[in-house]
Every structure is written in C-alpha cells, then in structure tokens.
Amino acid sequence: xxxxxxxxxxxxxxxxxxxxxxxxxxxxxxxxxxxxxxxxxxxxxxxxxxxxxxxxxxxxxxxxxxxxxxxxxxxxxxxxxxxxxxxxxxxxxxxxxxxxxxxxxxxxxxxxxxxxxxxxxxxxxxxxxxxxxxxxxxxxxxxxxxxxxxxxxxxxxxxxxxxxxxxxxxxxxxxxxxxxxxxxxxxxxxxxxxxxxxxxxxxxxxxxxxxxxxxxxxxxxxxxxxxxxxxxxxxxxxxxxxxxxxxxxxxxxxxxxxxxxxxxxxxxxxxxxxxxxxxxxxxxxxxxxxxxxxxxxxxxxxxxxxxxxxxxxxxxxxxxxxxxxxxxxxxxxxxxxxxxxxxxxxxxxxxxxxxxxxxxxxxxxxxxxxxxxxxxxxxxxxxxxxxxxxxxxxxxxxxxxxxxxxxxxxxxxxxxxxxxxxxxxxxxxxxxxxxxxxxxxxxxxxxxxxxxxxxxxxxxxxxxxxxxxxxxxxxxxxxxxxxxxxxxxxx
Amino acid sequence: xxxxxxxxxxxxxxxxxxxxxxxxxxxxxxxxxxxxxxxxxxxxxxxxxxxxxxxxxxxxxxxxxxxxxxxxxxxxxxxxxxxxxxxxxxxxxxxxxxxxxxxxxxxxxxxxxxxxxxxxxxxxxxxxxxxxxxxxxxxxxxxxxxxxxxxxxxxxxxxxxxxxxxxxxxxxxxxxxxxxxxxxxxxxxxxxxxxxxxxxxxxxxxxxxxxxxxxxxxxxx
Numbered sequence: 001x002x003x004x005x006x007x008x009x010x011x012x013x014x015x016x017x018x019x020x021x022x023x024x025x026x027x028x029x030x031x032x033x034x035x036x037x038x039x040x041x042x043x044x045x046x047x048x049x050x051x052x053x054x055x056x057x058x059x060x061x062x063x064x065x066x067x068x069x070x071x072x073x074x075x076x077x078x079x080x081x082x083x084x085x086x087x088x089x090x091x092x093x094x095x096x097x098x099x100x101x102x103x104x105x106x107x108x109x110x111x112x113x114x115x116x117x118x119x120x121x122x123x124x125x126x127x128x129x130x131x132x133x134x135x136x137x138x139x140x141x142x143x144x145x146x147x148x149x150x151x152x153x154x155x156x157x158x159x160x161x162x163x164x165x166x167x168x169x170x171x172x173x174x175x176x177x178x179x180x181x182x183x184x185x186x187x188x189x190x191x192x193x194x195x196x197x198x199x200x201x202x203x204x205x206x207x208x209x210x211x212x213x214x215x216x217x218x219x220x221x222x223x224x225x226x227x228x229x230x231x232x233x234x235x236x237x238x239x240x241x242x243x244x245x246x247x248x249x250x251x252x253x254x255x256x257x258x259x260x261x262x263x264x265x266x267x268x269x270x271x272x273x274x275x276x277x278x279x280x281x282x283x284x285x286x287x288x289x290x291x292x293x294x295x296x297x298x299x300x301x302x303x304x305x306x307x308x309x310x311x312x313x314x315x316x317x318x319x320x321x322x323x324x325x326x327x328x329x330x331x332x333x334x335x336x337x338x339x340x341x342x343x344x345x346x347x348x349x350x351x352x353x354x355x356x357x358x359x360x361x362x363x364x365x366x367x368x369x370x371x372x373x374x375x376x377x378x379x380x381x382x383x384x385x386x387x388x389x390x391x392x393x394x395x396x397x398x399x400x401x402x403x404x405x406x407x408x409x410x411x412x413x414x415x416x417x418x419x420x421x422x423x424x425x426x427x428x429x430x431x432x433x434x435x436x437x438x439x440x441x442x443x444x445x446x447x448x449x450x451x452x453x454x455x456x457x458x459x460x461x462x463x464x465x466x467x468x469x470x471x472x473x474x475x476x477x478x479x480x481x482x483x484x485x486x487x488x489x490x491x
Numbered sequence: 492x493x494x495x496x497x498x499x500x501x502x503x504x505x506x507x508x509x510x511x512x513x514x515x516x517x518x519x520x521x522x523x524x525x526x527x528x529x530x531x532x533x534x535x536x537x538x539x540x541x542x543x544x545x546x547x548x549x550x551x552x553x554x555x556x557x558x559x560x561x562x563x564x565x566x567x568x569x570x571x572x573x574x575x576x577x578x579x580x581x582x583x584x585x586x587x588x589x590x591x592x593x594x595x596x597x598x599x600x601x602x603x604x605x606x607x608x609x610x611x612x613x614x615x616x617x618x619x620x621x622x623x624x625x626x627x628x629x630x631x632x633x634x635x636x637x638x639x640x641x642x643x644x645x646x647x648x649x650x651x652x653x654x655x656x657x658x659x660x661x662x663x664x665x666x667x668x669x670x671x672x673x674x675x676x677x678x679x680x681x682x683x684x685x686x687x688x689x690x691x692x693x694x695x696x697x698x699x700x701x702x703x704x705x706x707x708x709x710x711x712x
Contacts, residue, residue, distance in 0.1 A: 278571070278573075279544075279571045279572070282571035282592045282593055283500055283503070283571055283592060285592070285593040286500075286503060286571070286592035286593035286594060287500055287502045287503045287506070288593075289593045289594070289595070289596075290503060290506040290507055290510070290596055291502065291506045293510070293595065293596040293597070294506045294507070294509055294510035294513075294596055295506075297510065297513075297596070298509075298510075298513050301509075301513075304509050307505065308506060311502040311505070311506070314502070315502065
C-alpha cells in the first residue's frame with residue numbers, strides 16, 4: 001500500500017499538472033487568437049487600403065494601384081496577393097504577384113460563394129503553394145469627383161477601369177486579399193512549445209517543492225508512525241512524544257497516549273488478576289500437596305492424618321469460594337446475568353443477611369444496630385441485591401474488631417434512597433479506598449486465613465453496576481468505615 | 492538439626508512441621524514475621540524456611556533485618572511468588588535458596604539437607620566414620636554395608652556430631668540443637684539418647700565412635 005506521502009504527492013502533482021495543462025491550453029488559445037486577430041486586422045487594414053483605391057467615376061469603376069507604394073503585392077520572394085472582382089464575375093484587377101510564374105499566373109484566389117459586406121477571413125492555399133489567410137470584403141466603391149483631377153496629374157499609376165451599367169444601382173465589388181500565414185503558425189507553434197516547456201519546468205519545480213513541503217509537513221506524522229510502530233505489549237508504559245505537533249497530530253498523540261494508558265492499566269490489572277488467582281490457588285494447592293505427602297508418608301499417626309483430612313476439607317471449601325466468586329464475576333463481566341426487577345424491602349434483606357452471620361458475629365461479640373426505615377424499598381433484583389448486602393455485612397463482620405458495633409442505616413432524599421453499612425476498621429488507610437474494589441485486594445497482603453478471598457467487594461461493585469446502584473466507600477472519624485449503596489429515585 | 496519454619500498458613504505450618512519433625516529435625520514454628528524474626532534472633536537455627544507474604548512483617552523484611560544483624564542461618568524462601576524478580580530479590584537480600592509453592596515435601600527436605608551440608612561445609616552427603624557410613628541424603632546409617640535402624644532423634648544426634656567431628660557438645664547444647672525451643676527437655680534425655688545410639692553404632696572390639704568427655708560433653712572422633 002502506498003504511503004500517505006506518496007499518495008499526497010501523486011494527488012498534488014497530478015492536480016498541479018492538470019491545472020497547468022488547462023492554464024497552458026487556455027493561455028495558448030488566447031494568445032494564438034490574439035495573434036490571429038492582429039494578423040487579421042493587419043490583413044483587413046491592407047484590404048481597406050486597397051478599397052480606398054477603388055472609386056466610381058462617370059459610370060465606371062476605377063481602381064488605382066501603385067506597386068511602388070505596396071511592394072508586397074509585387075513579384076518579390078514572399079509576395080501577397082489580391083484580386084478585385086466585379087459583380088458580373090469578371091476580374092477587374094489582380095496583384096502583380098500573380099505574374100511571378102506560370103503556376104501563380106494560372107492560379108486564382110478562392111472567392112467563395114458567400115458575399116461578405118464585413119471582412120470575412122479564411123485560411124487558404126496561396127497561388128504559390130504556401131499556407132495563407134485571406135480576407136474577402138464586398139463593397140460599393142465610393143464616388144469621388146476630385147480624384148479625376150489627381151488622376152490626370154499622376155501618370156505613373158496603374159489604373160483599371162470598368163464600365164458601370166447606366167440606371168442600375170451602385171455595383172458591389174469583391175476584394176480578396178491574401179498573405180502567407182506560415183510565420184504566424186510558426187510563432188504560434190513556438191508559443192505552444194514554450195508554454196509546454198515552461199509547464200514541464202514548473203511541474204518539476206513544483207514536484208521538488210511539494211516533496212520538500214510534504215517532508216516537512218508530514219515530519220510529525222512520520223515521527224508518530226515511528227513511535228507507534230515501536231510499541232508492543234512490553235512497552236505499554238512508554239508514551240508517544242512528538243515535539244510541537246500540529247493540531248491534528250496533537251489530537252492523535254493525546255488519544256494514542258490515553259489509549260496506551262488504558263491498555264497499560266488493563267494489562268496490569270489482568271496480570272495482577274492472573275497473579276492473584278495463581279497465588280490464591282497456589283497456597284491451598286501447596287497445603288493440599290503437603291498434607292497428602294506427609295499423611296501418606298506417616299499414615300500410622302492417626303491423629304495427624306485426621307487433622308490433615310479436616311484441613312483438606314477446609315481448603316476445598318476455600319477454593320470453592322474462590323471459584324464461585326470468580327464465576328459470578330465472569331458472568332457479570334460477560335453480561336450473562338439477567339436482572340429481574342421487583343420491589344425489594346431493604347430492611348428485610350438486611351435482616352436476613354445478618355441472620356446468616358449471627359454465629360460469626362457472636363464469636364467476635366459484635367453488636368448489630370439496624371436503623372433502616374421499614375418503608376425503604378428498592379426497585380431491583382432481589383437475589384442480586386441480597387448478594388450485595390450479604391457480602392457487605394460479611395465483610396463488616398470479618399474485619400470489625402472484637403466487641404465493636406456494625407450499624408446499618410438508611411437515608412432517603414427526593415433524588416435517591418440509600419443504605420449504609422458502618423463498622424470499625426483499624427487498619428484501613430485513605431489510599432485503600434481507591435483499590436479495595438479491585439479483585440483479590442486485601443488489606444493484608446499476606447492473605448492469611450482462607451475465609452475471605454478478596455473478591456467480595458469486587459462482586460459488590462460488579463453487581464451494583466449491573467443493578468444501576470451506586471457504591472461509595474468512606475473513611476469516617478474514629479477509624480470508622482462506611483459503604484453506602486444508593487439507588488437514584490425515578491422522577 | 493534445628494529448623495525455623497515461618498509460614499502464615501496454619502495448615503501448611505502444621506503439616507510441614509509434622510513432616511520435618513518426623514524426619515528428625517527440631518522444628519520451631521512461627522505464623523508471622525515478627526515472631527519469626529524474634530525466634531531467629533534468639534536461637535541458632537541450621538536452616539530457616541521463610542514465607543514471603545507474611546502478616547505484620549513481610550518475609551523479605553525479616554530476611555533483611557536478620558542479615559543486617561549478622562544472622563548466619565541459612566535461609567530458604569518458600570513462596571507462591573514465582574517471578575524471576577522475586578527470586579532474584581530474595582537471593583540478593585541474603586537468602587540461600589528459593590522454592591516456589593506448590594512444592595514436593597521431598598524436594599523441601601532435600602533442599603534443607605543441602606543447606607545443612609553447606610552449613611557444615613560438607614559437599615558429600617555421605618559421611619564415613621570408620622566402618623560406619625552416614626547417608627545424609629537418605630538419612631540412613633549403615634555399618635559394613637548393613638543398615639542400622641536409628642530413631643529420628645538418634646539420627647539427628649549422630650549427624651550433628653559427625654558433621655562437627657572433633658567438637659565437644661555439652662548436653663545443653665545438644666538439647667538446644669535437637670529439640671524445639673519451647674520444649675521442656677532435660678539433659679537426661681540426651682544421656683538416654685546417647686546411650687541408645689552407642690548400642691546401635693558401636694561394634695565389639697573396635698574403638699568407640701561416640702565418646703564422652705567427662706564434665707564437658709560428647710563428641711565424635
């Protein structure tokens with residue numbers, strides 16, 4: 001696939017060439033037309049000069065031509081030609097240039113069938129074979145009595161006369177004047193070649209300038225391409241840097257960097273999750289393996305073997321909890337969980353969840369204060385909301401210090417209804433609030449003890465998102481920790 | 492030989508402690524880093540088996556503090572962390588070996604034995620005392636190719652004295668090396684142990700291997 005630079009260059013140079021070509025053609029046409037019009041004007045002027053020599057006098061048409069004054073119509077090397085025709089089709093006069101050779105003598109100018117009161121031009125082949133241009137003017141000779149006297153004084157003039165029929169209307173005479181146009185054509189060809197050459201030079205110069213402009217203009221893009229090309233899964237922590245990027249590239253750089261940041265965070269999260277899963281399973285596997293190996297090696301120690309079996313059962317339960325939580329999270333992640341909304345009385349859900357925890361709570365001598373309004377109702381999925389509540393309460397029981405109090409309270413405003421779970425948390429720090437919903441996060445990195453696997457709050461967040469609930473964690477004075485679950489109220 | 496096992500998993504601590512004890516090691520157990528460090532600084536352990544992710548004081552910090560205070564016990568890190576950087580960091584901080592969970596009990600024992608040999612600067616796992624041969628790798632003792640059946644405690648006593656050939660151990664020292672720190676064992680137990688061991692390893696007409704220095708203790712020559 002061609003590069004953007006090549007593509008831009010092809011488009012630009014193609015466009016420039018087309019514009020130059022059209023401009024060249026138009027300019028050549030204009031200049032050629034101007035030259036031809038000038039040529040025609042000169043030809044017509046010459047014809048008008050000859051017309052001025054034609055007069056009507058005493059019933060005759062008289063044409064007074066002096067070859068000395070108009071040597072171009074003589075028998076020189078590159079002569080011009082004229083013919084003066086009478087209305088009856090007879091020729092009154094022709095230029096001496098026709099007498100140069102037998103060929104020219106036998107030839108005649110092309111009169112054409114159409115009379116022309118105005119000057120009519122056409123390209124012709126001259127009697128001597130050269131390309132030429134001819135003008136035809138049909139005119140009525142002027143009547144000038146004074147010319148008679150002048151005629152008598154100038155005996156050198158060549159004078160042609162023809163009688164004009166009496167009583168008829170003034171006769172219309174046809175004048176044909178022709179001259180070669182080969183120099184004009186050569187000039188126009190030179191002009192065309194000049195424009196063509198100039199155009200080629202311009203195209204080449206433009207190509208060079210465009211290459212330079214594209215190289216400079218696309219430098220940022222090329223740097224960006226180079227940096228992006230160098231990125232791989234091992235370099236997600238690097239960021240694309242392009243010095244003084246143009247606006248379009250700046251936006252791309254920002255977006256690429258934002259994407260990289262998200263990818264990096266995602267990769268880190270995935271890596272951490274994989275590592276956490278591995279670690280969460282490695283320890284119980286190590287325990288199981290050692291229990292079985294030691295038990296098998298000294299099977300006669302029945303007390304130890306019995307204890308090992310009990311331990312194996314506990315380990316299996318712990319691993320089951322991990323797998324169940326992970327599967328639940330996976331179902332939510334994949335959007336496979338359906339939500340069946342019904343009215344759910346929050347106080348009833350909380351009471352039921354606490355009932356399941358009373359044994360654990362009693363072991364830690366925890367007091368439970370339920371301060372939820374009996375009227376508080378969420379429009380939500382009862383089963384999943386129960387899971388949210390039971391996880392939050394289980395968390396509170398697990399991490400509350402012995403002899404402390406767990407408080408469940410509710411609050412309702414016009415915009416939202418919420419239920420909060422508050423307990424003492426001795427070790428939590430403000431920075432923990434940002435990560436405590438991450439999967440496998442536990443304040444105690446050692447993950448000592450197998451009952452809590454660090455997936456409860458992740459599941460709470462995932463289910464809350466699914467149910468359209470908001471979950472907020474807060475650290476309160478006196479090392480109290482509160483999680484609030486809110487549902488925006490419709491209308 | 493005395494081993495300190497620092498591991499936060501009670502189940503692992505229990506099963507490993509049980510297994511190592513049955514082999515003949517005197518095993519002290521610690522469930523967190525602070526307790527482990529306190530024990531390591533108090534007693535002379537041949538090997539410390541140390542988990543990394545411990546509540547309270549992390550394993551690497553225990554190791555760092557132990558080495559900073561000149562603790563010379565060989566340390567075997569036992570961790571679920573299997574990344575190269577974790578192993579490198581542990582070894583760079585002064586660990587002598589690194590074993591990733593899950594692991595085979597046999598492998599742990601072999602590595603502990605290797606560290607014990609290193610402690611005694613012995614490369615060959617087989618110790619020969621005349622006609623007596625002690626295979627520390629298989630924890631077996633034989634005389635002229637015939638296996639002798641020693642109890643784990645007898646084996647541990649013989650192995651300790653054989654590795655430290657020529658050194659006299661008092662009864663109190665032997666109690667400290669061969670029994671858990673929290674055990675209430677009197678020096679009479681050592682006398683009984685030595686007596687039983689002598690009967691099993693000494694042959695008629697040959698000079699005794701295990702000797703008594705009256706007023707000082709016991710040694711192997």
